[in-house]
Amino acid sequence: MTAASRPARGDRGDGAGDRVAGAGDRGYPHGGGRDGASPPPADASPAHAAVELCGIRLRHPIVNASGTFDAIAARRVFGDELVTRFPFSAFVSKTVTLAPRQGNAPPRLWELPAGLINSIGLPNRGLDGYIEHDLPELARLPVPLIVNVMGFHRDEVVRLVSELSARDEVAALELNVSCPNVETGLVMGADPGETARLLDAVRPLTDKPLIVKLTPNASDVPAVALAAQRAGADAVSLINTLRGMALHPATGRPWLGGRTGGVSGPSVRAIALAQVDAVRAAVDIPIVAMGGVSSGRHALDLIRAGATLVAVGTESFRDPAAGERIAAELAAEQARVAPPRGRRDAG
Amino acid sequence: MTASSPATGAADRVRAPFGVRTAPVTARDVHGAYTVLACADPTGPRPCAGQFYMLAAAARWGAGEDERPYLPRALSVLRAPEGGELRFLIEDVGPGTERLCELGPGDALSLVGPLGVGFREPRDGRRAVLAGGGVGIAPLAILSDQLRAHTTVLLGFRDGAHAAGAELFPGARVATDDGAAGHRGPVTDLLAQELDADPLAEVYACGPPPMLEAVRALCELRGVPAQLALESGMACGFGACFGCVVPTRDGYVRLCVDGPVLDAGRLQTALVPGAGH
Numbered sequence: 293m294t295a296a297s298r299p300a301r302g303d304r305g306d307g308a309g310d311r312v313a314g315a316g317d318r319g320y321p322h323g324g325g326r327d328g329a330s331p332p333p334a335d336a337s338p339a340h341a342a343v344e345l346c347g348i349r350l351r352h353p354i355v356n357a358s359g360t361f362d363a364i365a366a367r368r369v370f371g372d373e374l375v376t377r378f379p380f381s382a383f384v385s386k387t388v389t390l391a392p393r394q395g396n397a398p399p400r401l402w403e404l405p406a407g408l409i410n411s412i413g414l415p416n417r418g419l420d421g422y423i424e425h426d427l428p429e430l431a432r433l434p435v436p437l438i439v440n441v442m443g444f445h446r447d448e449v450v451r452l453v454s455e456l457s458a459r460d461e462v463a464a465l466e467l468n469v470s471c472p473n474v475e476t477g478l479v480m481g482a483d484p485g486e487t488a489r490l491l492d493a494v495r496p497l498t499d500k501p502l503i504v505k506l507t508p509n510a511s512d513v514p515a516v517a518l519a520a521q522r523a524g525a526d527a528v529s530l531i532n533t534l535r536g537m538a539l540h541p542a543t544g545r546p547w548l549g550g551r552t553g554g555v556s557g558p559s560v561r562a563i564a565l566a567q568v569d570a571v572r573a574a575v576d577i578p579i580v581a582m583g584g585v586s587s588g589r590h591a592l593d594l595i596r597a598g599a600t601l602v603a604v605g606t607e608s609f610r611d612p613a614a615g616e617r618i619a620a621e622l623a624a625e626q627a628r629v630a631p632p633r634g635r636r637d638a639g
Numbered sequence: 640m641t642a643s644s645p646a647t648g649a650a651d652r653v654r655a656p657f658g659v660r661t662a663p664v665t666a667r668d669v670h671g672a673y674t675v676l677a678c679a680d681p682t683g684p685r686p687c688a689g690q691f692y693m694l695a696a697a698a699r700w701g702a703g704e705d706e707r708p709y710l711p712r713a714l715s716v717l718r719a720p721e722g723g724e725l726r727f728l729i730e731d732v733g734p735g736t737e738r739l740c741e742l743g744p745g746d747a748l749s750l751v752g753p754l755g756v757g758f759r760e761p762r763d764g765r766r767a768v769l770a771g772g773g774v775g776i777a778p779l780a781i782l783s784d785q786l787r788a789h790t791t792v793l794l795g796f797r798d799g800a801h802a803a804g805a806e807l808f809p810g811a812r813v814a815t816d817d818g819a820a821g822h823r824g825p826v827t828d829l830l831a832q833e834l835d836a837d838p839l840a841e842v843y844a845c846g847p848p849p850m851l852e853a854v855r856a857l858c859e860l861r862g863v864p865a866q867l868a869l870e871s872g873m874a875c876g877f878g879a880c881f882g883c884v885v886p887t888r889d890g891y892v893r894l895c896v897d898g899p900v901l902d903a904g905r906l907q908t909a910l911v912p913g914a915g916h
């Protein structure tokens with residue numbers, strides 16, 4: 293099956309979300325501009341480069357990284373402005389597991405020089421809770437919905453994929469393979485064979501695009517990407533967080549409730565670029581790239597390395613509207629440079 | 640949301656404009672160990688008592704101790720006078736607060752807010768008793784401004800330098816650990832006296848985790864309702880990261896969107912892992 297054979301999705305992306313502010317209106321220190329609270333006129337920025345991922349049409353190449361933006365909570369905090377200025381061209385859910393999860397004991401965060409270690413532990417309502425509570429609200433966003441799922445057992449992933457792919461609200465699925473298979477003890481995404489067996493089980497269950505989110509904590513990431521492509525993945529996304537640790541300054545014991553956590557933010561940007569470059573050399577399917585992106589320039593780098601879409605994660609914590617600024621900065625960068633070699637159609 | 644009406648008379652959550660905005664610093668005052676920063680936020684809404692902002696210096700945020708800060712810092716609003724001014728009370732405890740305390744007129748803040756759920760009006764005509772510890776006195780200033788009825792304010796500090804924070808609360812009763820000002824001992828001594836005199840009260844408290852836990856236990860014992868403004872490590876302040884959770888009787892809640900003010904009855908303990916310094 294090829295991605296191109298699917299009908300185009302994402303028509304909802306043409307709606308209210310079209311108004312995008314220019315690069316100069318955000319006050320963040322490492323952001324674009326210095327001044328001003330009021331958004332600039334809607335057409336102050338260069339036209340966005342529309343893109344397509346596996347047949348899903350998107351208004352621009354910037355999406356959120358899974359687990360770094362809760363559109364439902366943000367709607368409560370920012371009201372309708374979140375929807376009329378939705379910063380991303382698609383919304384990626386936080387990882388959904390079959391059973392509900394509380395997540396790890398606090399503390400869950402440790403700040404790094406230019407980054408963060410998190411040990412959140414994938415809290416979520418579980419598949420049924422997600423479908424009942426979250427899906428109806430997320431379906432009202434002005435952009436297509438990509439649902440990120442993870443299972444501790446192949447059968448769990450099978451149920452997640454089959455139930456979610458039956459939902460019209462869902463445009464695509466992202467498989468988070470950064471967790472151990474309880475049967476084999478192997479991290480699914482750290483081993484090409486495990487990854488292939490997982491895809492063999494779920495690929496036949498859905499016509500929707502399947503994006504495999506690779507873990508950077510693997511000895512041969514391009515080999516895993518290639519195994520995913522051969523087993524029918526439509527795209528790969530990378531990088532997830534890198535394992536890291538911090539000790540309590542006073543007691544010397546692990547600070548994080550989960551003992552170790554995942555490192556994200558600008559401190560992983562160079563690693564993300566190298567892994568995207570290596571994966572691009574190994575596979576032909578589209579890449580959703582992420583890791584430390586905090587400006588349009590960083591997004592352009594990943595696109596030049598071969599990415600179709602770029603996800604913004606930790607930077608949204610510093611500015612909830614970072615995605616909007618980065619999309620505008622990227623459009624300005626792309627208008628300045630020749631068309632990047634990495635932007636290509638799906639499939 | 641609970642049945643009782645909020646302290647502001649309108650809502651206990653005022654929505655924030657989407658995204659970071661820049662607010663020029665208009666004044667800086669020092670009160671002993673604390674710095675009060677005022678900034679102009681003419682386009683932002685007026686916050687409720689108990690809400691907070693995520694703040695960063697608009698320039699040179701980073702390269703302090705341990706090459707931090709990187710993320711913005713959560714600060715309660717101290718006062719929000721009419722005309723779009725916001726005031727914050729800051730104690731320098733690390734690289735982020737150190738940088739914020741350096742700022743003055745000519746500098747600017749990057750801010751997101753107001754965030755979180757603030758205090759609610761006392762239930763059943765109870766009188767409000769406000770108890771603050773250390774820098775936790777901050778949200779009680781805007782609360783005492785906004786509560787229409789007469790309120791009692793009790794403040795606890797570790798020493799005389801910190802007790803200078805009481806200058807912001809004319810008429811407050813003060814306790815210090817070392818006896819440098821007011822009653823010698825914890826602020827909960829004063830709270831117990833107040834509740835002995837008139838138990839028909841609702842307690843509003845903010846302070847370090849051990850103080851909040853003492854307030855929670857005292858109020859539970861006496862059956863007095865209490866609203867506690869808690870603290871936990873925050874990365875985003877708008878519900879995005881799930882990093883700020885505190886344990887409640889119904890599981891973890893994100894303090895930035897379900898708090899920072901929580902009804903004491905929801906808590907088994909106010910001792911939040913990783914909070915405080």
Ligand SMILES: Cc1cc2nc3c(=O)[nH]c(=O)nc-3n(C[C@H](O)[C@H](O)[C@H](O)COP(=O)(O)OP(=O)(O)OC[C@H]3O[C@@H](n4cnc5c(N)ncnc54)[C@H](O)[C@@H]3O)c2cc1C
Binds near residue numbers: 714727730732
């Ligand atoms: C809702 C809310 C309201 C608040 N209101 C106020 C207020 O009005 N005024 C005020 O002064 N403060 C307030 N605070 C506390 C304030 O946010 C913290 O003091 C501030 O974030 C500390 O940052 P720092 O860089 O100065 O110190 P940090 O070095 O971050 O130290 C603070 C504490 O965090 C821990 N820590 C140390 N290193 C790290 C690290 N690398 N990563 C994570 N944690 C670490 C330690 O426990 C340390 O003692 C509030 C907090 C919350 C959640």
Ligand SMILES: Cc1cc2nc3c(=O)[nH]c(=O)nc-3n(C[C@H](O)[C@H](O)[C@H](O)COP(=O)(O)O)c2cc1C
Binds near residue numbers: 357359386582880
């Ligand atoms: C607080 C936090 C929570 C995250 N939760 C998830 C998650 O639930 N599922 C997932 O696949 N990735 C999760 N991630 C990883 C991000 O999606 C992303 O891969 C990583 O943070 C790198 O991007 P960044 O540097 O831009 O943040 C999380 C990251 C952070 C910081």
Ligand code: FES
Binds near residue numbers: 873876878879883
């Ligand atoms: S601080 Fe990020 S969810 Fe509360």
